[in-house]
Amino acid sequence: MLNVGKIEEGIVLDHIEAGKAMLIYHYLKLDRTEYPVAIIKNARSEAMTRKDILKVECDPDSLNLDVIAFMAPSVTVNVIKGGEIVEKRQLHLPEEITGVLKCHNPRCITSIEQELPHIFYLSDHTRQIYRCRYCEERYTAGVLEKRYR
Amino acid sequence: MRHLLSPLDFSVQELEDLFDLAADIEKNPGKYAHACDGLKIATLFYEPSTRTRLSFEAAMMNLGGKALGFASADSSSAAKGESVADTIRVISCFADIAAIRHSKEGAALVASRFSSIPVINAGDGGHEHPTQTLLDMMTIRTLKGRLDHFTIGICGDLKFGRTVHSLVNAMSRYEGVHFVFISPPELRVPDYITEMLDEKGLSYEEKISLDEAISGLDLLYMTRVQRERFFNEEDYVRLKNFYVLTPKLMSMAKEDMYVLHPLPRVNEISVEIDKDPRAAYFRQVQYGVYVRMALILTLLGIDVDSL
Numbered sequence: 247m248l249n250v251g252k253i254e255e256g257i258v259l260d261h262i263e264a265g266k267a268m269l270i271y272h273y274l275k276l277d278r279t280e281y282p283v284a285i286i287k288n289a290r291s292e293a294m295t296r297k298d299i300l301k302v303e304c305d306p307d308s309l310n311l312d313v314i315a316f317m318a319p320s321v322t323v324n325v326i327k328g329g330e331i332v333e334k335r336q337l338h339l340p341e342e343i344t345g346v347l348k349c350h351n352p353r354c355i356t357s358i359e360q361e362l363p364h365i366f367y368l369s370d371h372t373r374q375i376y377r378c379r380y381c382e383e384r385y386t387a388g389v390l391e392k393r394y395r
Numbered sequence: 396m397r398h399l400l401s402p403l404d405f406s407v408q409e410l411e412d413l414f415d416l417a418a419d420i421e422k423n424p425g426k427y428a429h430a431c432d433g434l435k436i437a438t439l440f441y442e443p444s445t446r447t448r449l450s451f452e453a454a455m456m457n458l459g460g461k462a463l464g465f466a467s468a469d470s471s472s473a474a475k476g477e478s479v480a481d482t483i484r485v486i487s488c489f490a491d492i493a494a495i496r497h498s499k500e501g502a503a504l505v506a507s508r509f510s511s512i513p514v515i516n517a518g519d520g521g522h523e524h525p526t527q528t529l530l531d532m533m534t535i536r537t538l539k540g541r542l543d544h545f546t547i548g549i550c551g552d553l554k555f556g557r558t559v560h561s562l563v564n565a566m567s568r569y570e571g572v573h574f575v576f577i578s579p580p581e582l583r584v585p586d587y588i589t590e591m592l593d594e595k596g597l598s599y600e601e602k603i604s605l606d607e608a609i610s611g612l613d614l615l616y617m618t619r620v621q622r623e624r625f626f627n628e629e630d631y632v633r634l635k636n637f638y639v640l641t642p643k644l645m646s647m648a649k650e651d652m653y654v655l656h657p658l659p660r661v662n663e664i665s666v667e668i669d670k671d672p673r674a675a676y677f678r679q680v681q682y683g684v685y686v687r688m689a690l691i692l693t694l695l696g697i698d699v700d701s702l
């Protein structure tokens with residue numbers, strides 16, 4: 247197993263579907279922060295054969311993690327303080343997701359009105375379905391795709 | 396401020412009040428002739444629809460008000476690239492209420508968010524066309540005397556038909572409505588509609604043959620197969636001729652089975668049916684004006700009895 251130094255305070259996103267770490271990195275807008283980040287790709291995992299892991303040294307509350315619940319429900323979140331896991335955080339599907347995902351329906355008004363915030367609301371809890379606030383196009387949690395950006 | 400973006404924006408009770416008002420307008424038009432004196436409706440039609448636009452303008456004029464607006468995107472500021480959000484902010488300074496039609500889904504919602512006057516969705520792409528649904532319901536209520544406990548057949552393009560989806564959604568709030576969906580397999584009603592009906596425990600059936608279904612219906616809602624939905628002309632021509640309502644078919648229907656159609660029709664209702672007292676599609680257009688009058692009064696908060 248590849249060894250990456252422990253972090254003192256921050257979060258570890260584990261069990262990311264192999265190959266998706268960079269997408270999550272961008273969704274969390276980590277490219278716009280100065281947080282130290284370790285991205286581990288294709289780590290061996292008993293449950294998933296291969297997985298990605300993302301370690302971020304930061305204030306654990308400074309990231310909007312609920313969006314991860316929509317994008318990759320399999321991900322587990324470990325909160326690290328003093329070099330130890332102090333919490334395994336449960337992710338909840340947010341009622342509304344604003345400004346993170348983009349609606350890809352070409353018939354949607356957001357496709358031509360550039361300054362509009364892209365808003366998605368949770369329309370079905372059990373089936374984890376979101377809909378675009380404008381056109382009601384459906385988006386299912388866990389279907390992590392580039393085109394959502 | 397109240398807007399109308401979807402028929403579901405109004406509760407069943409609010410719809411009852413709206414239809415009562417529309418019925419009173421039909422009976423006593425003179426009482427309402429000056430209700431909107433000095434007020435203006437802006438009809439913002441980014442996508443042309445002469446019939447719908449004129450219906451809104453006639454409704455406002457019948458109330459003593461005036462109308463202004465544009466009939467297509469190329470004659471408007473949209474052609475210069477102005478956003479819906481900016482346009483409605485400007486129009487809010489000119490008019491007291493706005494009706495907006497746009498080819499993009501959600502355009503009316505955007506307008507309502509930036510508007511300081513009530514906004515009526517006059518059609519946003521394939522999404523909603525609530526005043527069509529309201530006038531369909533008004534027609535049914537007037538002809539049948541109720542909006543519950545009947546079997547309604549919906550025939551034609553059930554896959555792409557926006558008016559169909561809106562109508563089923565709105566009618567699913569009433570008790571004892573049984574839906575019979577009649578379509579070619581290629582144009583079946585979408586899963587999300589049948590899922591919604593299943594969830595609410597409402598009864599429906601799907602049929603291919605109109606001949607088989609027609610004798611059991613209390614109402615028949617015909618729709619047109621739209622050419623623009625097809626990539627290939629051959630499919631369009633074949634499906635366009637799939638259903639044609641003829642006098643022979645009408646002879647198999649109940650004596651009070653009214654026929655509705657959102658218009659314009661192509662060839663799915665033979666013109667011989669126009670003389671049949673059960674043909675209700677032109678009356679729908681008239682009810683459309685009454686419903687839009689009632690809607691304008693309701694959204695502007697005008698109560699004629701207290702004037």
Ligand SMILES: [Zn+2]
Pocket residue numbers: 349350351354355356378379380381382383
């Ligand atoms: Zn959308």
